[in-house]
Amino acid sequence: MEQRDKLFAGIVKENQGAIYRICLAYLYDKSHAADLYQEILVQVWKSMDNYKGAAAMSTWIYRIAVNTAITYNTKYSKYKHDELPKYINLPEEGLQPVLEKEAQLNQLSIAISKLEEHDRLLISLVLEDLSYKEIAEITGSNTNNIGVRITRIKARLLKLMNEKTDDYGL
Amino acid sequence: MDFDELQKSWKAQPVDIPELKPEMIDELASKWTKQQRKLKRVNIFVSVTFLLVFVDLGWVYCSFHEGHTIFFGGSIFMMFVMMCIYLAMLWRGLSFDKFTADTASNIYLDKYIRKLRWQRMLITRYSWIYAFMLWLLFMFYCYDVTMKGSLQMKLIIPAVISIYIWGMQLLMRFTKKKKQLKNIDDLIAEMTEMKERMDAL
Numbered sequence: 001m002e003q004r005d006k007l008f009a010g011i012v013k014e015n016q017g018a019i020y021r022i023c024l025a026y027l028y029d030k031s032h033a034a035d036l037y038q039e040i041l042v043q044v045w046k047s048m049d050n051y052k053g054a055a056a057m058s059t060w061i062y063r064i065a066v067n068t069a070i071t072y073n074t075k076y077s078k079y080k081h082d083e084l085p086k087y088i089n090l091p092e093e094g095l096q097p098v099l100e101k102e103a104q105l106n107q108l109s110i111a112i113s114k115l116e117e118h119d120r121l122l123i124s125l126v127l128e129d130l131s132y133k134e135i136a137e138i139t140g141s142n143t144n145n146i147g148v149r150i151t152r153i154k155a156r157l158l159k160l161m162n163e164k165t166d167d168y169g170l
Numbered sequence: 171m172d173f174d175e176l177q178k179s180w181k182a183q184p185v186d187i188p189e190l191k192p193e194m195i196d197e198l199a200s201k202w203t204k205q206q207r208k209l210k211r212v213n214i215f216v217s218v219t220f221l222l223v224f225v226d227l228g229w230v231y232c233s234f235h236e237g238h239t240i241f242f243g244g245s246i247f248m249m250f251v252m253m254c255i256y257l258a259m260l261w262r263g264l265s266f267d268k269f270t271a272d273t274a275s276n277i278y279l280d281k282y283i284r285k286l287r288w289q290r291m292l293i294t295r296y297s298w299i300y301a302f303m304l305w306l307l308f309m310f311y312c313y314d315v316t317m318k319g320s321l322q323m324k325l326i327i328p329a330v331i332s333i334y335i336w337g338m339q340l341l342m343r344f345t346k347k348k349k350q351l352k353n354i355d356d357l358i359a360e361m362t363e364m365k366e367r368m369d370a371l
């Protein structure tokens with residue numbers, strides 16, 4: 001295996017979960033997320049020669065993922081992140097905790113889908129546990145302002161989650 | 171329910187993607203190499219074609235200009251100018267394709283918007299300039315070749331050519347190009363909104 005292939009495999013292995021979750025935050029439908037994921041891999045491959053180490057490797061990867069997601073979402077408006085239905089099949093009372101977790105994840109996906117596109121982008125990075133500084137480096141925004149914005153998005157997300165929980169009587 | 175709990179739940183979700191195998195990397199690499207090779211071939215083809223046309227234009231002018239009026243030279247010159255402008259547009263357009271997705275999002279969006287505005291300009295302005303130059307080229311040539319013809323000929327030939335060039339231009343502008351423009355405008359609006367939100371942070 002060539003050096004470039006090895007490096008690429010290493011980058012993908014280390015970041016595939018994060019990349020895929022960013023796709024999910026943008027496009028709920030998993031089949032579209034898989035397409036977007038593939039597109040991100042192509043962009044990573046294309047950009048590998050440009051990586052000079054000026055930014056951390058993770059920042060570099062997230063930039064590619066976020067930018068590709070923005071372009072993909074805009075170009076293919078038919079794959080736009082549709083708001084999910086208010087009611088979904090939830091596990092019946094007394095079912096296993098695993099199913100409850102799944103329900104919570106579904107609720108979270110619904111709540112994310114209710115956020116505006118730009119906020120979904122930011123929250124997908126926050127959910128990956130990135131610092132405000134890293135998010136600012138990825139989006140090219142101001143670190144201080146991003147903190148304020150993210151606090152608001154988090155509050156909105158929690159509110160949406162609580163509304164859902166109330167709706168379902170959980 | 172707190173945010174940390176949500177975060178844990180989000181990160182713990184199953185990742186439903188196939189494991190990256192060497193064959194997949196090979197496929198990706200081969201696609202990329204093919205794409206690069208194709209791009210190189212197209213560039214070489216366009217460069218050689220233009221060189222040949224320029225040489226031909228020079229040869230036609232040098233060989234035939236003596237038996238013709240200044241309008242013959244004018245039409246050759248217009249063709250030369252048209253091709254130079256076309257080449258400049260082609261290279262400018264190609265430079266937009268060079269940017270990669272590994273820059274900060276606001277810079278990336280800015281470049282993308284500029285690329286879209288460039289495409290818009292090609293449809294709204296350049297296509298009219300191109301049509302005008304083409305029309306002028308034919309008018310010069312018609313004037314030169316019909317100089318010794320009847321008045322009827324002097325009027326009908328340019329009229330038919332004019333109707334064809336401007337008719338086609340108008341038809342394209344209000345059918346195919348109208349759709350293209352709408353798509354571009356929608357993309358610009360969406361990308362600009364996204365960028366403004368990023369800049370506002």
